[in-house]
Amino acid sequence: MPLETSRDTGWLATIMAETDRAKEAFGIEIAELERGRAVLTMPITDAMVNGFGITHGGLVFTLADTAFAYACNEDEHVTVASGADITFAKATRAGQTLTATAERRWRSGRNGLYDVTIVDETGATVAEFRGRSFTTNRTAPTGPAGAGGPA
Secondary structure, three states, X not given: OOOOOOOOOOOHXXXXXXXXXXXXXXXXXXXXXXXOEEEEEEEOOXXXXXXXXXXXXXXXXXXXXXXXXXXXXXXXXXXXXXXXXXEEOOOOOOOOEEEEEEEEEEEEOOEEEEEEEEEOOOOOEEEEEEEEEEXXXXXXXXXXXXXXXXO
16 A cells, blocks of 8 residues: 655655656555655566566666665755666566665765665565665756656
């Protein structure tokens, strides 16, 4: 069941939850959200598997990157990825559900480091992701990109 979040203009992740169209497009739901930590889930559909019948790695990365984005947007300034790496550990298939847990490891000034573990419904590790963040001087957009908000 998705988490209901309350808009907090001092916490950009809560605004992202309302305006994140990519999250909606992939069926990603927020299960837990706190500053520096986020847990998101994504059901794997038939449209998400590659020619080998396994979940496309780019979609596993998308789930991890989305969890990372929610975890690192801890204040009122837009925080973006400055880099990320992923290691795939286990293949999954349509019908499974992935859960990504993102946690802050370090944050100082405008830079941060976040780890994301992606597991399947049995708790088996599917991938490990490490994201590096950079906090900009931009404030929260007023709406999704393409609908009055900044790109």
